[in-house]
Amino acid sequence: MAIEQQPDGRWKVDVEPIKGKRFRKTFKTKAEAQRFESTCRAKCIESPTWSPKPKDRRRLSELCIRYYDLHGHTLADGPALLRTLQKLAKDLGDPVGSGFTGNAFCETRRALLESGIHGKTLNNRLGYLKAVFNELHRLGDIDYPNPLAKVRPLRLQERPLSFLSSTQVQEVLEALDARHTSPALGLIARVCLSTGARWGEAQALTPERVRNGMVTFANTKSRRTRSIPVSKTLEKALLIHFKRHGLFTNCMLTFSRVLDTTQIKLPRGQATHVLRHTFASHFVMKGGNILTLQKILGHTSLAMTMRYAHLSPDHLQDALTLNPLFDTSSTPADSENQKAPKSI
Template sequence: MAIDQLADGRWKVDVEPIKGKRFRKTFKTKGEAQRFEATCRSKIIESAQWSPKPRDRRRLAELVDCWGRLHGRSLSDYEGRRVIMDRMVERLKNPVAITLTAADFAEYRARRLASGISPKTLNNELSYLRAMFNELRRLGEIDYQNPLSLLRAIRVQERELSYLDTAQIDQLFAVMRNMRHPHVELIAMICLVTGCRWGEAQGLTVSRVADGALQFVNTKSKRRRVVPIDPKLADRIRAHLREHGAFSNCRDRFDEAVARAGLNLPAGQKSHVLRHTFASHFIANGGNILTLQKILGHSSLAMTMRYAHLAPDHLQDVLAFGPAREFRHFFDTPRSEHQPS
């Protein structure tokens, strides 16, 4: 019993409102004991610490829905990301989310990897799911730790960044001029001279074209970016938009031009090759890496550093400051012991 009378006439309270929280106390009167017991039990209602939430039994698909409603729809890539996440949930057999472990996801990833799925795709899946758990925890929708927080991404071999030389640029633009498409050549030219993404160039309007600069607003980083251009090109862009209207989606036509020009580019780098070409020529001509970061709109300098090896003086400090200059005599071809001096 919660309240019991002892042999000496006092009253003992032994109450456990919730498992793990037990209180024992002795009182002179039964009334005091009853009031203490009532106080302990009322704590269950009044204090969240005394009344823990029932275990979260929502399945992974329910959390994806919750994330989409509260946060995901604000992301520019939500639609594509949501498709990937829904398919991932289906392949994981939609477990109770709180029971998902890093080992479970690692097993899932190993099966996908063995079936031929690229490591980059699997890293994207991990980052999407991990970001979902992080965001729901920030929002207070879940009160447990992110199960994937310590799971490492697969190390991926850095891909070669392809870029065009002057002859290839001339060849590609000659093909686009002969296609007689109203927009594709001008969009490609904008990408080439500013390093912008194809979608950023395609979204330009007359109001975003100044006499000496283009203003990009629908950017991947969500930050407005202004890049200087030749005033003659600015005049041409404004005149084109007034005559033909807004740029249409013509990335497929650009891919077609690349094929017609006989340019063999790595997968996924067709329209991006113009951005790489701008960056590569900028650095090779002596441009500053920090300036390039601002032009390209990279949030991290690490992304821009992929082009650093093209700088004329890249790593030349190895020769200038390393020990090689003090031991140059070691480089001489050794003479045979029998070779006359």
């Protein structure tokens, strides 16, 4: 017997291409069964040791761990990424990877969105999961294509970046300096405001990375080292702190608590990061070059830095004089104070 239909309608293959080499498998259609039989006979003739590869039954959680073992552990936020992926696999019902579909992801995404999870978070998770399938396929660990290849991220309303005014900067620094039990708070905040560093980058500074009027960030998100000039006053304050108190400790949560005691209200998720936005925004508003800002912030893509371009004093100023309502016969003074027409 090579191919035989079963009582349940499926087709069973029982083939022995060479003596002692027997294969059995059941398929939904006769055509699939015939292809399998032909493949077995042809492959065994080419290589007597050949055996059909068993179907990949690994679940999504197993694939996430495999991704971490092969690649994720090399990433700066590898352990945190693995926790996120495992939580996502649980939310998706931990399906078998080879049977996972884009539709299944979209259905779960809708439920999570309606439960209050922000769209940006869900877009991030989609990107993480796509990376898992892409990397495992690239390494040959899975032989099926990325099931999420055609799933598009959610289109989100762009929100303006929040930043502090000069008055608010002083209010924050005074509140931080008043926290005498945490002398590092104000100092780390000043590093962020002076260099555009992320809180974690500033918090990880060591005495060896503060010298010659520069601070060097080596634990960056992009894994690229960058050195930024700072004032002599800030350099001296950092070195004195390291000598008296040692290295900075993790105080990000304390910063958020102090910020809550001020009158400053920020969008959710922009606590310490508002300091980085504040540096970048003031840099551009004072006429700083956008390409220089990209290097200071350590952005790998200029598109990230361009979020601050609209704050430039001359950004899109041609819209004022090149629009169809602009009166070319008016004086320069009139042009600057052009009044809107009464009717259009």
